[in-house]
Amino acid sequence: MPIQLPIYMDNHATTPVDPRVLEAMMPYFGARFGNAASRSHSFGWAAEEAVENARAQIAALIGASPKEIIFTSGATESNNLAIKGVAEMYREKGNHVITQATEHKAVLDTCKRLEKSGFEVTCLPVQRDGRIDPDDLERAITPKTILISIMYANNEIGVIQPIPEIGRMAKRRGVVFHVDAAQAAGKIPIGVEGDGIDLLSIAAHKMYGPKGVGVLFIRRKNPRVEVAPIIDGGGHERGMRSGTLNVPGIVGLGKACELCLREMPAESARTAALRDRLMQGIRSRLDRVTVNGSIEHRLPNNLNVSFAGVEGESLMMGISDVAVSSGSACTSAKIEPSYVLRAVGIGEDLAHASIRFGLGRFNTGEEVDYVVGRVAETVSRLRELAPLPAPACGKIK
Numbered sequence: 001m002p003i004q005l006p007i008y009m010d011n012h013a014t015t016p017v018d019p020r021v022l023e024a025m026m027p028y029f030g031a032r033f034g035n036a037a038s039r040s041h042s043f044g045w046a047a048e049e050a051v052e053n054a055r056a057q058i059a060a061l062i063g064a065s066p067k068e069i070i071f072t073s074g075a076t077e078s079n080n081l082a083i084k085g086v087a088e089m090y091r092e093k094g095n096h097v098i099t100q101a102t103e104h105k106a107v108l109d110t111c112k113r114l115e116k117s118g119f120e121v122t123c124l125p126v127q128r129d130g131r132i133d134p135d136d137l138e139r140a141i142t143p144k145t146i147l148i149s150i151m152y153a154n155n156e157i158g159v160i161q162p163i164p165e166i167g168r169m170a171k172r173r174g175v176v177f178h179v180d181a182a183q184a185a186g187k188i189p190i191g192v193e194g195d196g197i198d199l200l201s202i203a204a205h206k207m208y209g210p211k212g213v214g215v216l217f218i219r220r221k222n223p224r225v226e227v228a229p230i231i232d233g234g235g236h237e238r239g240m241r242s243g244t245l246n247v248p249g250i251v252g253l254g255k256a257c258e259l260c261l262r263e264m265p266a267e268s269a270r271t272a273a274l275r276d277r278l279m280q281g282i283r284s285r286l287d288r289v290t291v292n293g294s295i296e297h298r299l300p301n302n303l304n305v306s307f308a309g310v311e312g313e314s315l316m317m318g319i320s321d322v323a324v325s326s327g328s329a330c331t332s333a334k335i336e337p338s339y340v341l342r343a344v345g346i347g348e349d350l351a352h353a354s355i356r357f358g359l360g361r362f363n364t365g366e367e368v369d370y371v372v373g374r375v376a377e378t379v380s381r382l383r384e385l386a387p388l389p390a391p392a393c394g395k396i397k
Contacts (some may be wrong), residue, residue, distance in 0.1 A: 007367045010323045011301060011360035012155050012183060017252070018208040018361065024255040025210065028248040036245045037236060047247045054254025061257040062181075062200060063191040064217050070237045071250055074214035075182035076106040078201035079149075081216050081241065082178045083110045085227030086147045086199070087119060090176070094144035100124040100132050101343040102159075103151055107180055111149070120144070129294035130159035130344045138169060147176045152184035156327070156340040156356055157293030158302025160188065167196020176225055182206050182214075186260030187268060187299055192217060198225045204249065208361060209256035213249030216241075271359045272300035274368050278357060279303055281372035286379055292327075292341060292354060301359040304341075306350040307375075310382045315355060318378035322371050327354025 008016070028050060036051045038044025055066040072078045087097065099111055101123055111121045122140045124132050132150065141148075148170050153160045163179060170177035178199040181190060185200075186207035192200055200217040204210055218240070219225045233242025260267075283289055288308035304327070307315060312326035313335065327338040337351030346354075357371075 003366055003370050006321045006323055007363075007371060008323045009357045009359060009363065009367075009371065010325055011358035012158075012206070012356065013325060013358065014205045014211065015208045015360055016362060017210055018256065018259060020259060021209055021252045021255045025248045025252040028251050032247075034247075036247055037234065047245075050247060050251050051245055054250045057254035057258045058202070058215055061185065061190070061261045062202075062217060063193055065220065068217050068220050070216045070218055070240050071245055072214045072216055072241055073212055073246075074205070075104075075180060075201045075203035078203075078214050078216040079104070079106040079178075079180055080110050081227060081230055082199040082201060083107065083114065083147065083149055084230050085240075086176050086178070086225070087114050087117075088228035089226045090146040094142075094146040095119045096122070096142055096144040097147045097149065098122045098124065098137065098140050098145060099149045100126060100151075102126050102130060102154055102156075102340045103149070104155055104180055104182070107149055107151070126343055128345050129297070130154060130157050130292075131161055131294060131297060134162060134165050134169065137166060141169075141173050141175060145173070145175050147178060149178040149180070151180040152190065153181075153188070153299050154293070154340060155183050156338060157304045157344065158183070158299035159293040160184070160297045160299065163195050163197070170198075171196050183299060186257065186264065187301060189264070192219070198223070199227070204253035204256055207256050207260055210249045210252040213246050213253050215253065267361060268300040271361075271363075274359050274363055274365065275301060275303050275357075277365065278359070278368045278372060279305075281369065282375055285372065285376035290350065292346060293344060303357040303359070304354060305357070306346065306354045307379050308350060308353060310353050310379050312353050312355055314382055315375070315378055318382065319371070319374045322374060325356045325358075327351050327356070
């Protein structure tokens with residue numbers, strides 16, 4: 001079967017909607033168009049039933065109770081609700097929040113906003129492999145610490161943090177523990193009980209669901225976690241997130257979670273094999289290639305590679321029939337290296353020479369082999385050329 005171009009290998013940025021997810025959503029754009037908050041007729045009842053079914057599907061994926069699932073517009077809103085909501089609710093107990101240097105901007109910028117309101121934020125460094133040192137976290141906790149926010153897996157280098165160990169530490173010290181699991185949910189097993197997680201953020205579009213819908217898991221017991229709302233209105237979602245529910249999106253997220261729960265073991269093994277095939281193929285044809293971040297503690301579908309002597313943006317333009325992301329970001333018309341790569345100790349030159357490959361459910365071995373060839377040819381050609389000014393950049397999101 002011929003390869004269809006362009007090839008999509010940027011599944012950390014977003015994933016295509018699975019056809020089975022779209023099929024589940026379609027009725028709620030048509031005949032089942034009701035508002036889930038309309039309790040006086042069958043249109044509303046059908047919508048509410050669909051929402052509650054999705055709540056159960058999502059809860060099953062992470063080992064939670066359906067009553068602990070709060071719907072949002074995505075992981076960015078979930079992160080904001082978790083961090084700002086805990087900060088406001090527990091302010092009398094303390095004003096100290098702990099996070100780490102390679103978090104997504106949705107966490108880092110939210111913490112910066114708290115600092116403007118008088119909160120103290122400790123941003124832990126990461127080790128060369130991209131993981132925090134739990135001893136650093138233990139030392140950072142004070143009697144004023146009310147929240148620890150550490151992502152499950154990084155969106156750029158795919159590194160998985162020691163979440164169960166952090167969860168045990170947070171529970172022992174009586175600190176609320178929030179986890180941004182946008183990249184991890186549906187790809188690796190997550191159990192909020194065993195992992196000691198109190199708050200967990202998920203985005204549908206990272207797991208073959210639609211854009212514009214997400215979830216915040218909020219623990220109801222052992223301990224009960226309280227979160228102040230950041231959106232007020234009609235008291236939807238037990239008062240924690242007002243606004244008419246996105247029923248088609250919620251149905252899609254529920255179906256996406258159901259599929260991930262059922263297919264995760266086989267899919268993770270398959271994407272890991274494709275990832276290894278890509279890595280081995282590149283290394284067999286090129287020297288001066290560095291994989292960024294831990295190989296052992298890594299999402300099965302992630303490969304972040306630096307190609308010494310090559311500008312990542314030039315490489316992206318050279319393989320324009322392959323969708324990937326670079327290790328650079330545009331700020332004020334200047335190309336800056338990724339803060340994640342710099343945090344793990346990668347020099348500016350290598351950070352600029354980095355490409356993130358995000359493999360997914362619909363990639364094939366033939367596509368991987370094609371990408372290996374295109375990358376090898378383009379890197380070899382660029383290394384033979386004199387350095388050129390960097391072109392406009394493709395930012396990692």
